[in-house]
Amino acid sequence: MKFNPVIEHLKTYEPGKPIELVVREFGIDPADIVKLASNENPWGCSPRARAAVAADAHLMYRYPDDTMTALKTALADRFGVEERELIVGAGSDQIIEFACHAKLYGGAKVLQSEITFAMYQIYAAQCGAVVVKAPGVAHDLDAMYELYREHDPEIIFICAPNNPTGDCLDRVDIENFIEKIDTDTLVVVDGAYQEYAAYKDRNKAIDPAVLIAKYPHVLYLGTFSKAYGLGGMRVGYGIAQKEIIRSLYKLRPPFNVTTLSLIAAEASLKDEDFVDMTLRSCFEEMARFERFAKERQIETIDSYTNFITYRLDGVTDSTALADRLLKRGIIVRDLKGYGLNAIRITIGRPEENDRFFKTTAKLLDNGTK
Structure with a gap:
């Protein structure tokens, strides 16, 4: 059977290991497994x-209501945009897919950071x-601009904050970069973790309404999977001027977000106290991860x-450490596939983080090089 030749060399996305797989592979009681690999909200939804x-x-x-009116009205009120400037997807990655199909044809190019x-x-x-x-662990906007001038891409992706590293560009630096980009190029600003960035540092906070009002070629992405704790419901959204949204809508399949997912997302927007608790807990616990790293x-x-990256050069091998943690029921993300000797750890609840610190300290003391 013949398939599209593009598929032959296409890499498959590798998510964090599910708890069910660890149970099957190692026979560990599900109650004894700590999952710190997929950047889920440890407090649930x-x-x-x-x-x-x-x-x-x-x-x-x-x-589901295919107009998604209730959720779009709530999002429009939250961000100060019009409903026609919104599109809702099965996760924000579905909107990334729409954008690619809308802009990429005839040997087009895409520009992104290396990691x-x-x-x-x-x-x-x-x-x-x-x-x-553009080379480097973090977004290098100067390098990206030089590559933009050389390659004239149809889409530029900026992840702010960046996944899987956690670093984040300042809002003003992003805007200064976009200012130099021709309006025929779509600039996708992925704000999946923006709630965390805005909580920690207002210089990182992006206002989608201001952004799209200034730049007609920007598509902003957000999600309910992280701070709102709805990873299992798969709801994301895109915000852009109506011309972009109109084109993306032509690629959207009917009923792409489930009835209960829409209901959960709308209700989540009304619970600011839960989100505030989530953000406060995240950075209180992250300080513990930073202290542990400094000690080691x-x-x-x-x-x-809501995650932190440990770079392990001169300390241990990231794959060896991740594997040993896995066998003890602690799931983290090995970043060796990104070319980094590092692990990414989701910030969990205090008791989950206690398990990580105790187990990791013992492994490092016993030597995993």
Whole structure:
């Protein structure tokens, strides 16, 4: 059977190991497994979201409201934009897919940082595009601009904060970069972790309404999977001027977000206390990860997300450490596939983090080089 030749060399996205797989492989009781690999909210989701889903669970036999009016109205009120400047997807990565299919054809090029969210490259490659990468662990906007001038890409991806490293550009630096980009190039600003960045440092905070008002060629992305704790419901959104949204809508399949997912997302937006608790807890616990790293002479990347990256050069091998943690029921993300001898650790609840510190200290003391 013949397939699209593009598929032959396409890499598959590798998510963090699910708890169920660890149970099967190592026979560990699920209650003894700590998952710190997928940047999920360790506190779950808003009680309001759970209550709303429980109250309307009987509606799961109905197709969702394909206009998504209730959620779009809530998002429009939250961000100060018009409903026609919004598109909702099954996770923000579905909107990345829409953007790639809308802009990439005829040998088009995409520009991104070397180490960033893997789905940019995967969706671009599916469209037969050439992916150009600016070197470095963090976004280097000067290098990206030089590559932009050389390659004239159709799409530029900026992840702020960046996944999987956690670093974040200042808002003013992003805007100064966009200012120099021709309006025929779509600039995608991925704000999946923006709630965390804005909480930690207002210089990192991006206002989507201001951004799209100034720049007609920008698509801003947000998600309910992180700070709102709805990773399992798959709801993301894009904000852009109506001309961009109109084009993306032509690629959106009907009923792409489920009835209960829409209900959960709308309810979550109304629970600011839950989000505030989530953000406060995250950075209180992150300080513990930073202290642990300093005590162990482990280099960290200053993080504006709900995870932290431990760079392990001169300390141990990241794959060896991740494997040994896994066998003890602690799931972290090995970044060797990104070319880094590092692990990415989701900030968990205090008791989950206690397990990580105790187990990792013992492993390092016993030697994992």
